[in-house]
Amino acid sequence: MTETGAVVDLGQAQERVQELRQQIDYHNYRYHALDSPEISDGEYDQLFQELLALENAHPELVTPDSPTQRVGAGPQAAFGVVEHRVPMLSLANAFSPDQLKAWYSRARNLLGHDVEGFVLEPKLDGLAVSLTYEDGRLVVAATRGNGAQGEDITANVRTIRSVPLRLTSGYPPLLEVRGEAFLTKQAFEYINDERAREGQPVFANPRNSAAGSLRQLDPNVTARRPLELITYSMGYAEGMRRPRRHWEMLEQLREWGLKTNPLNAQCGDLAEVIERCLSWEHQRESLDYDIDGVVVKIDDLAAQEELGSVGREPRWAIAYKFPPTQATTVLRNIGINVGRTGSLNPFAVLEPVKVAGVTIKLASLHNEEDIARKDIRIGDTVLVQRAGEVIPQVIGPVLSKRTGAEIPFKMPTVCPVCGAPVVKPEGEAMVRCTGGVTCPSQRYEALLHFVSRSAMDIQGIGEKLMAELVRAGLVFDSGDLYRLIKEPLMELERMGAKSAENVLASIEGSKSLPLSRVLNALGIIHVGERMAEILAQCFGSMERLLAASQEELIDTDGVGPKIGSSIYEFLHTERNIDLIRKLADAGVNMMEAERPEGEQPLAGTTWVITGTLGRWSRLGAGERIKALGGSVTDSVSKKTSYVVVGADPGSKLARAQQLGIPILDEGAFEQMVVG
Ligand code: IVH
Secondary structure (H helix, E strand, O other): OOHHHHHHHHHHHHHHHHHHHHHHHHHHHHHHHOOOOOOOHHHHHHHHHHHHHHHHHOHHHOOOOOHHHOOOOOOOOOOOEEEOOOOOOOOOEEOOHHHHHHHHHHHHHHHOOOOOOEEEEEEEOOEEEEEEEEOOEEEEEEEOOOOOEEEEOHHHHOOOOOOOOEOOOOOOOEEEEEEEEEOEHHHHHHHHHHHHHOOOOOOOOHHHHHHHHHOOOOHHHHHOOOOEEEEEEEEEEEOOOOOOEHHHHHHHHHHOOOOOOOOOEEEOOHHHHHHHHHHHHHHHHHOOEOEEEEEEEEOEHHHHHHHOEEOOEEOOEEEEEOOOOEEEEEEEEEEEEEOOOOEEEEEEEEEEEEEOOEEEEEEEOOOHHHHHHHOOEEOOEEEEEOOOOOOOEEEEEOHHHOOOOOEEOOOOOEOOOOOOEEEOOOOOOOOEEOOHHHOHHHHHHHHHHHHOOOOOOOOOOOHHHHHHHHHOOOOOOHHHHHHOOHHHHHOOOOOOHHHHHHHHHHHHHHOOOOHHHHHHHOOOOOOOHHHHHHHHHHHOEHHHHHHOOHHHHHHOOOOHHHHHHHHHHHHOOHHHHHHHHHHHHOOOOOEOOOOOOOOOOOOOOEEEEEOEOOOOOHHHHHHHHHHOOOEEOOOOOOOOOEEEEOEOOOHHHHHHHHHOOOEEOHHHHHHHHOO
């Protein structure tokens, strides 16, 4: 190549590099700040790879704001100090609506008039960060520190994908913005699992883990943590018209390419503010990140300026704090509950403690490995957490409270219920009782599973009645349910003629459910709802499943050796074959309906169902969708077509709202799938 040829090449390369950076920045913004990508991950990777290749060929074109340079720096020896141009303030707290009212009347008295308009923002439980942009380029990122000076964490913050390294356009020459860096609950769990596997101490909550991730001397460590950053205010700006309202400022941040919280809301008066704060308190569990309250801000920036601050707390904003969901208490003992497949599940017996208004005495402890990993000992003071409706959890011991008298936990070597030896199958975290049907606990739990909603959906038989049925000798295995008759049933405690009839009708109704339900109900190890459906679809009938070889099972799509062997073993154990025969003889359906050949109006659509529906079970609704050609998944993503929402929906609703996915209530769902 000639000399001039090379120059022309460099010129072309430079042009293309700039074009690629602009495109990549734009798609990064769509993906990370707006949650609304326009291109696939593969297409994005292609652009990125092309840029990398060009920069490799022409290292002179590499600039620090290139999207390839998020992780550029090596480990540092210490963090530098950053002086904040404008102090980073803290917030006063309100713990009740009355305290919110008191805050507002003080502000109103100082101003001498009523305030119009508030902005509400979720109070993210992470780490406050300041970002300085010069000519639209990120030059400094700092922690809050003591409010006047913070630590320089620029290299680490550059690795966060929702932080643009360059602003889009229209920005002032010097801009400092503030926001909160945090981890999603899912990312937090993932990091803790990884730490536990590597034998490192686990983080107590997402905030600690976000702080730990950002205050890393090696940015390569930060880069591996899926941190997010949401901005909520401007600290300092030079050479721009100041917005008049806080809301306008948030819009401005978004236009420059910074991420703001889509849940932020404007409120007219204080009554509305209080109403919203209370409703967010109920929704907090459904978000996929932790919030510990709501930040209430007076929208009018002139009023903000007039009100100023006392000490480090502005008078124009307040944090409405939710009750804490964590508390410490003493672990009195570790009990064992034996599950339907024989798993020995340890649980914590606690000194009763009130958490978010509810007294808790028992909490979950997962398994033996988890207890050992967290080094939880009987007698320890432990940190417990209660989140919404889920079972309270023991997070870990408070080591500073240890006296030395605590006793490490040891899993029993025999089943505490039936005395049979226990085994620990290879590759499993669970210890299992070998008693099988002779273990009363396994039998009882298996029966409860059999009648549960996702299995045979036999309504009217709950824990109490099942215990009665077993105690009275009316039911030993699930086959006996189909032999129940009215008279002895009626004689049980709290059973009238009407309830006995209802129970029998529900048992009768369960006979016609498809094979997939029966397979789930049998409680085969590793076979849950999804696997039962796969098997029922592939084999069509119990007869064919019983005739299948182990290889055939293992080779079935989605099954594999571990599950395949478990199914084979179950179906070739005499006791189980007898039970299946007993069920079939009682008239329980053992076939899966063929997928209809006819119209498939939902073909190509993907659905998620969350919460409790009134007229449909979740499984029934899912079956209907599939019969019409749609597919049903567990998690909401950008590919989800519809989310059907019932009562008490989980985090999936919030996720769907965030992603702008159509949400259907039961009525709208029925209109689409019926008639
Ligand atoms: S505004 C002058 N907005 O809460 C106002 N803070 O307790 C200062 N925080 O240090 C902050 N979400 O780390 C504001 N939407 C939000 C926030 C928020 C979380 C944190 C922030 C601050 C702390 C004050």
